[in-house]
Amino acid sequence: MDAPEPAETPFAAVSAQTSRWGRIYQAYLDQSTPYVPYRWTGTGVLFLIFALRIFLAQGWYIVAYSVGIYLLNLFLAFLTPKFDPSLEQDEGMEDGTAGTGLPTKEGDEFRPFVRRLPEFKFWYSTTKALAIGFACTWFRAFDLPVFWPVLVVYWVLLFVLTMRRQIQHMIKYRYVPFTVGKARYQRK
Template identity: 85%
Template sequence: MDAPEPDTPFAAVSAHTSRWGRIYQAYLDQSTPFTAYRWIGTGVLFLFFCLRIFWAQGWYIVAYSLGIYLLNLFLAFISPKFDPSLEQDEGMEDGNAGGSLPTKEDQEFRPFVRRLPEFKFWHATTRAIAIGFVCSWFEIFNLPVFWPVLVVYWLILFSLTMRRQIQHMIKYRYVPFTVGKARYAGSNK
């Protein structure tokens, strides 16, 4: 008996795109441990995007949209996965404070877990900058706007959003960044 032929021409296309998807995923998996190099590459790509916008004197809507999207990603990156304010509301019903470090032996310690992990943050950031860079080469995205207004809007949005986020961090006593593993002075035997 002969092997069945693909039902549609889309089956061959789907098989080919899934092959490229597996190759892309393999490269992503290989890049996972190289955090600094990944972010340096993203920074270089962002620098090229900024230079493109500066020299072309246009595509300000693309840059503004990218700025808002990157701000949204950053907020998800520094926000806890489990909102302490919701946990505190639940904890008040149970009679315990919740949302802070344990003060008694029977309380559970919960480490800071990000809403958006670092690798996904990097991947979404790099992909967004690459899409923005590509969009900056098409005239259809070059809408005439008065760019200083966009800069002021973005700065106001950034300052209000970060002020609210910092107040949330202070209220629920969490710090989303760690410098590294704690090192203690002692004998080096």
């Protein structure tokens, strides 16, 4: 006679169910990839709900500030090229070779702009941050007493200084992280 098979442990059953849900979730994420305007519209609605929750509850300013700082960090990574031309230029000067980054002179070869943080990861991280921030607004433990105008002024100051530095970097190394559309050529 064959020995009876051992019963499946509860941990294995939970692990199998979790991986199943993870695959389903990943499939939905993969299907949403081409629908950029719809994804960002949904994230915008989530942002409005989050802001409305903060405004109506008159609290959780630390949560809102933390989400704002995180979103600013994501936005900077989205605007920054994957290969920083200033670092490549410094390395090229040290070893005598030319940098392989973005063109810095008029005659340099054009290379497409590659972001440090791709659009999909930017959207996904933004949406997760807003969802986690919204969830935190339902727990009193995260409602720390602060004088919110100071946080707003500090965040605006941080935003302005950081963006000024980023724009100067863009001008110096001649790159534009946004494209309005695909170039179209007319027939003659």
